[in-house]
Amino acid sequence: MxxxxxxxxxxxxxxxxxxxxxxxxxxxxxxxxxxxxxxxxxxxxxxxxxxxxxxxxxxxxxxxxxxxxxxxxxxxxxxxxxxxxxxxxxxxxxxxxxxxxxxxxxxxxxxxxxxxxxxxxxxxxCPPRPEPWPAPLSGAALCAALGGGRGSLKTALMDPHRLGGVGNIGAAEGCWRAGLDPGRALASLGAEEWAALAEGLCAWAQAALDDIGAGPLILLHGGGDNPFCVYGREGGACRRCAGSISRRVDAGRPTYFCPGCQR
Ligand SMILES: [Zn+2]
Structure with a gap:
C-alpha cells in the first residue's frame, strides 16, 4: 500500500x-x-x-x-x-x-x-492532519496528535485521522529507528521517546524517498532488494544490534521489530 x-x-x-x-x-x-x-x-x-x-x-x-x-x-x-x-x-x-x-x-x-x-x-x-515529514514533528506535537488514550503505538501511528501518511511500513520503520516496540502502550511513552519517534518517522520517509529516486516500483511492488531496516526482514540481522528481527501479527497485519533493541 x-x-x-x-x-x-x-x-x-x-x-x-x-x-x-x-x-x-x-x-x-x-x-x-x-x-x-x-x-x-x-x-x-x-x-x-x-x-x-x-x-x-x-x-x-x-x-x-x-x-x-x-x-x-x-x-x-x-x-x-x-x-x-x-x-x-x-x-x-x-x-x-x-x-x-x-x-x-x-x-x-x-x-x-x-x-x-x-x-x-x-x-x-480531506482534512489536513499533522504529518511526520518533511520536517519532524516535535515530540510534544506527535504525542498530541496520537493522543494519550488506550491502544498500541502502532495502531495510533497508522490511524489516518490522527497522523497523515503513515501505514504499516512507516510504523515499523519509525519505531525501529526510535528503538520502540510498536506494541507499547501510548500512555507509557516519555518525552524523549516521543521526540525520538518523531525523528524516526521523518528519517523513514526521507530514506524511502531517496530510495524511490532509484526506482519507484521497488517500494510499490516489493521487487528488488528490500530497502527497509525491519519491514519484511523476519529472521534477518538487526542493523543496530545484530539481533534477529521478529514478526508477529497484530490486528491482522504483520509487525516487524527487533526484540533486542526495541523496548
Ligand atoms: Zn536490534
Whole structure:
C-alpha cells in the first residue's frame, strides 16, 4: 500500500503537468464521486492545473475552483505518460493538441478512489492532519496528535485521522529507528521517546524517498532488494544490534521489530 513516500513521489512526477490546461478527460472505468461525476470533471476542461498537492496518502489536483482527490489506497498509482498502465481508471490529458502530457490513474484492484470537490469543501473531504515529514514533528506535537488514550503505538501511528501518511511500513520503520516496540502502550511513552519517534518517522520517509529516486516500483511492488531496516526482514540481522528481527501479527497485519533493541 502506498504510504507517504510513494504518494509524495507520485506528486512530484505529476507536477510536470502544472501550468498546462486540462484538454482531455477520459474515465474508462472509474466511479467519480463528488460533484456531478464525469460531467463535473468535464467542467474543468480548459482550466490550467494550478498545483498538485499531497495530504497524507491522498493527491489533490487543483483546477480553478475544483479539486480532484485521488486516493491510491491499496494498489492505485498516478503515472505520468501512462505507459504500462493496464488497469486504467482515469486519464487526464494536459497541454496542446500535439503535445499532450498524460496523467493516468492505474489501479488493478480498483480500491482507490477518485473524487471531485470544490476548493471550499476540500478541508471537509480531506482534512489536513499533522504529518511526520518533511520536517519532524516535535515530540510534544506527535504525542498530541496520537493522543494519550488506550491502544498500541502502532495502531495510533497508522490511524489516518490522527497522523497523515503513515501505514504499516512507516510504523515499523519509525519505531525501529526510535528503538520502540510498536506494541507499547501510548500512555507509557516519555518525552524523549516521543521526540525520538518523531525523528524516526521523518528519517523513514526521507530514506524511502531517496530510495524511490532509484526506482519507484521497488517500494510499490516489493521487487528488488528490500530497502527497509525491519519491514519484511523476519529472521534477518538487526542493523543496530545484530539481533534477529521478529514478526508477529497484530490486528491482522504483520509487525516487524527487533526484540533486542526495541523496548
Ligand atoms: Zn536490534
Amino acid at each position: 502506498p504510504e507517504l513516500p510513494e504518494v509524495e513521489w507520485m506528486r512530484r512526477c505529476a507536477a510536470a503537468a502544472v501550468g498546462r490546461p486540462l484538454v482531455v478527460v477520459d474515465l474508462p472505468c472509474a466511479r467519480l464521486g463528488g460533484l456531478g461525476g464525469l460531467g463535473g470533471l468535464d467542467a474543468a476542461r480548459g482550466l490550467p492545473l494550478q498545483a498538485v498537492d499531497r495530504r497524507g496518502k491522498c493527491l489533490i489536483l487543483s483546477l480553478g475552483p475544483l479539486r480532484l482527490l485521488l486516493a491510491p489506497r491499496m494498489t492505485g498509482r498516478l503515472l505520468v505518460g501512462g505507459l504500462g498502465a493496464r488497469h486504467l481508471r482515469l486519464r487526464l490529458g494536459f497541454g496542446g493538441e500535439d503535445d499532450l502530457l498524460w496523467l493516468v490513474f492505474d489501479d488493478p484492484r480498483r480500491l482507490g478512489t477518485v473524487e471531485l470537490t470544490s476548493a471550499d469543501a476540500l478541508d471537509l473531504r
